[in-house]
Amino acid sequence: MAGEEFRVPPEEAPHQLTFMQWPVTPEVYGTGHYRRQVQTVIARIANTVAEFEPVVMLAAAGAHGRARRMLSGKIELWDIPADDLWCRDSGPLFARDGSGNLSVRQLNFNGWGRYWLPDDEKIAARVAERLGLPLYDSGIVGEAGGAEADGHGLLMANESSWVNANRNPGLSRKEVEQALLAAYGAERMIWGKGVKGQDVTDDHIDGLARFTGEGRVLMMLDAEPLPGDPYDASARKLHRKLLDQGLQVDTLPWPEYGRIEDPESQGSYVNYYVCNGGVIASESGDKHTDAQAAQALRRHYPDRELVMLNTDLLSELGGGIHCATQQMPA
DSSP, X not given: OTTTSEEOOOTTSOEEEEXXXXXXXXXXXXXXXXXXXXXXXXXHHHHHHTTTSOEEEEEOGGGHHHHHHHSOTTEEEEEOOOSSSOHHXXXXXXXXXXXXXXEEEEOOOOGGGTOOXXXXXXXXXXXXXXXXXXXXXXXXXXXXXXXXXXXXSEEEEEGGGTSSTTTSTTXXXXXXXXXXXXXXXXXXXXXXXXXXXXXXXXXXXXXXXXXXXXXXXXXXXXXXXXXXXXXXXXXXXXXXXHHXXXXXXXXXXXXXXXXXXXXXXXXOTTOOEEETTEXXXXXXXXXXXXXXXXXXXXXXXXXXXXXXXXXXXXXXXXXXXGGGOEEEEO
């Protein structure tokens, strides 16, 4: 039965290490200055996480020379080729059984139903093989950034990322839900509607709402409704549903006066990463909302050191720090 034999642990549980991916694909980043800028941001995140726990960077052997020059000596490079940087989505999702044995759950990443990233599609299986861990196929297509687990039996996700013909054609929400619960070893699911077709991920949950412990959620939600904004409308419905389910929900406003001028590319404060002893989050340059985010994150994670980084380039690409990392449980 789901949940009795294994479970994907909560992110705040102890880690063995963090996996990340080195972005090289020329179709997205070209081969010049812009790619180096993005690699600099990934190196900044990796070097920060490496101050708290081991980091493994996945990259083809031919990319190791450049990566090594930008990465801390604490970071290990593995010869597992990567196309892009979104390790949360294409990297391995780990579950642990009652005896502490780990396995990898295969969510069958397909480039969010939009892009052909042949190396990224193989990363979870290649990591499982290198670690000598069993690999279990979930039977559905999707990404770990599209599902949020509290590690105590509860999942939340936006339908738009899963019940979608670009990933799971012909499958009902009930069928997708059963497969997700089985993959995560969970018992219960809370669905948001989400927004299809407006961004690469079809509205991943990890940029909107995160569990910070059993029964607690931190989510992005402006104080006043935004008329005509489908993301805001979907978020408000999810907010009401979470409250109706008895969860404690804290909200954070989106940055209004940050460095990024495009309102559709504003960084999410909840796209943070929890590592051993630390929380690594984005700051926007909006001093007011940055301070609110820092206060909330320290309140939700009182025993961890908070580090906030400029990851504007990732925000403009549609993601953040959580999207670029994937934990291996201890």
